[in-house]
Amino acid sequence: MQPPAEHVHWLFATGFLLLGLLLLARAIVGDEVWRRRAWRAYLWPSLLFGLGVLMWPVMVFFTNSTIHMIAHGAWAQTMMLAGAAELGLVRGKLHHRAWSLAMPLALAVSGAALLVHEQNGWLFARAAFLHHALGWTALVGSIFPLMAIVRPRSHVWASGFALTLVVIAVFLYADRDVAPIFGHLSSLAGEPHR
């Protein structure tokens, strides 16, 4: 009764889309208004932490090589770390600003893991293309939360961070198990499913 891998990507895409919407709204209204209701302040870090937790079963049940497993484990750990650090900051248990670095770190590590674990070229198949695109998006996108720490009142960096997550969601929604990309599909990739 296990879902196909592409369905798992789509479910995670929905999580990232929600995360992007929450952060975009926060960027629009500003942190002060966003934190006026306590539950709202906990919302996006909890969602991020939850996505990290859910990545563990994905690592256990859906990976078929060591490097693939390590990459999923790295995403799970960094998402949980970033979510937990933000929760700690919101709750007031953590005070040092350096904890905010967990978010850009999560994106950078996730991006690097995506790029390292993809063994094929961009046009091998759609999954390979998306791994490259996702990797570079996460890696370059990590600049936004990093700059948002330096300039916390800047709408540009906060919105850029939120939109990075929306782009990640779009890429995850585009994933298919075996499918061509721009008309290209390597004969080594296998038969397209649908």
Added chain:
Amino acid sequence: MSTQLVTERVRTRSRTAKARLVAALGPLTMLGGVAWGFLQPYRITLLHPHGQGFWWLLVEPPLLAVGAGIVFAMLVAPGLIEDLEAEEV
């Protein structure tokens, strides 16, 4: 008109724009999902359910995007707009 009044007006207008933007996020996401459904109707398996398995009927990306928009519009946006308006007063 005094400088203070102009500043207040500009601030109110920008806050109203913020409220409008927040209110638009959910519907825009839903609209995106609906447009996607029209562009790629084969990704909505409910339109051709015969012979589809459980997961193919449950996880349908355009509907998930619509769902995310609904969740945001119903659970997050109303309170946020209320708080924005309270900030104006």
